[in-house]
Amino acid sequence: MKVNVEDISSVKKKLLIEIPKEDVIKETDKFFNKLRKTVNLKGFRTGKIPRSVLESRFRKEAASEIGAELVNISYSQAVEENNLVPLGVPEFDYPEVVSGQDYKYTTTIEVKPSVSIKDYTGLKLKKSVYKVTDDKIEEKLRKLQKNLAQMRTIDEERPVTNGDFVQIDYEGFKDDKPFPPAGKSENYVGEIGSGTLLKEMSDELVGMTRGETKTFPVKFSDDYVPKALAGHEVFFTVTLKEIKNQILPDINDDFAKDLGEFSNLEELKSAIREEMERNYDNFSEKQLYEQVIDNLIAKTDFDLPEVLVNHEVNQMAEHAENSFGSQGISLKDMGYTHDDFLSKYRPAAERKVRGLLTLGKIIEQEGFVINDEILNKGFEILSKRLGQPLESIKMVYKQDKERAAGFEENFLEEHAVAYIIANSAVEEVEAGGDEKDKADDMK
Structure with missing residues (x-):
């Protein structure tokens, strides 16, 4: 067998594989001998059908199956002999088998890039420090207070004012037809001015009275999100059904007990502080991790295998679609197609793949292998990050082999990043306002 490897790029190879006619004849004989033992044809006894008859009746099937078997046997041997480790499923381009002739076909594969990375320690890093203030705890208490609030219908006949809660039916129209991206809802409750x-809807509702219906236009800006509404003028028809006010419970020991887990208000405040500190720590560690990845990426330059990028971008897009779907929002509602989402997440996917390949090279260079110390540290970090008991994390690892492999891979990557951080200069800085907002949004 002859194999010629053509470099399309550093990560993409085209293989021209040539199988000698002797092997083709051998595989052809094998196919027809097996076929003769199993096939039934009228006028012939099983096992006694002439080869010429079989070749005539099963020419297409023979060409296809013999070709597939020759490829199956030769491909594995070709990549092994040339020290190639293909990624994903290869692309084959092969003709029909012609008896008595050499068989040639081509296949295109992608392989991991050759990654070179030096000077990945001694970095200058900044770690944002977040403080849990009493104001933040009070803000969280007020959110919990609203969650336990009761709505009371206002019986007096009066117009809507700012700060009222309203129960409405509404639907959006364009060109006198329902316009799904604008939505439709019955008995929706919202707060005026909040x-x-x-x-525009909030402004129009002010002054309306119970039972009143109003239609009004809303012009959405060209950069409005969701995209499906951008640039459109939509007419909303709104019916005011009720005006309500919110009865807030007092924030005291009874309030804490009503949440079901606390004996008094101080216990609740303490739990809120612990949760915020854990979330802030997780966010700060994530920022530091991504800062390391950015530094590593800046020190590397290599081609990315499309198969890895496509896999990652599809996962990201699928996760986002599922997230929106769980809220009852489709891509069409947002003005996106699946391909739009793939384009949107491709830069992030490329960054992630480049980072993981670089970390993989560092793990190889440093000789890091999974051991009890790395496993236990990984379990502790994951337990803290997810807020789940350590033993439940370990149980998943023991019972699910597929997830266990993912755990080990992630733990090694985090160990490599921790090694880089430990051998770099880390300056702690107080988080700014924008960072605090992002951290709060992540919780």
């Missing part, structure tokens, strides 16, 4: 309703 941002829970479109500003």
Whole structure:
């Protein structure tokens, strides 16, 4: 067998594989001998059908199956002999088998790039420090207070004013037809002036009375999100069904007990502080991790295998689609197609793949292998990050082999990043306002 390897790029190879006619004849004989033992044809006894008859009746099937078997046997041998480790499923381009002739076919594969990385320690890093203030705890308490609030219908006949809660039916129309991206809802409850309703809708509701219906236009900006509404003028028809106010419970020991887990208000405040500190720590560690990855990427330059990038971008897009779907929002509602999402997440996917390949090279260079110390440290970090008991994390590792392999891979990557951080200069800085907002949004 002859194999010629053509470099399309550093990560993409085209193989021209040539199988000698002797092997083709051998595989052809094998196919027809097996076929003769199993096939039934009228006028012939099983096992006694002439080869010429079989070749005539099963020419297409023979060409296809013999070709597939020759490829199956030769491909594995070809990549092994040339020290190639293919990624994903190879692309084959092969003709029909012609008896008595050499068999040639081509295949295109992708392989891991050759990664070169030096000077990955001694970095200058900044770690943002977040402080849990009493104001933040009070803010969380007020959110919990709203969650336990009761709505009471206002019986007096009066117009809607700012700060009221309204129960409405609404639907969006364009060109006198329902416009799904604008939505439709019955008995929707929102607070006037709070941002829970479109500003234009909130403004129009002020002054309306119970039972009143109003239609009004809303012009969405060209850069509005969701994209499906951008640039459109939509007419909303709104019916005011009820005006309500919110009865907030007092924030005291009874309030804490109503949440089901606390004996008094101080216990609740302490739990809120612990949760915030854990979330801030996780966010700060994530920022530091990504800072290391950015530094590593800046020190490397190599081609990315499309198969790895495509796999990652599809996972990201699928996760986002599922997240929106769980909220009852489709891509079409947002004005996106699946391909739009793939384009949107491709830069992030490329960054992630480049980072993981670079970390993989560092793990190889440093000789890091999974051991009890790395496993236990990984379990502790994951337990803290997820807020789950350590033993439940270990149980998943023991019972699910597929997830266990993923755990080990992630733990090695985090161990490599921890090694880089430990051997770099880390300056702690107080988080700024924008960072605090992002950290709060992540919780």
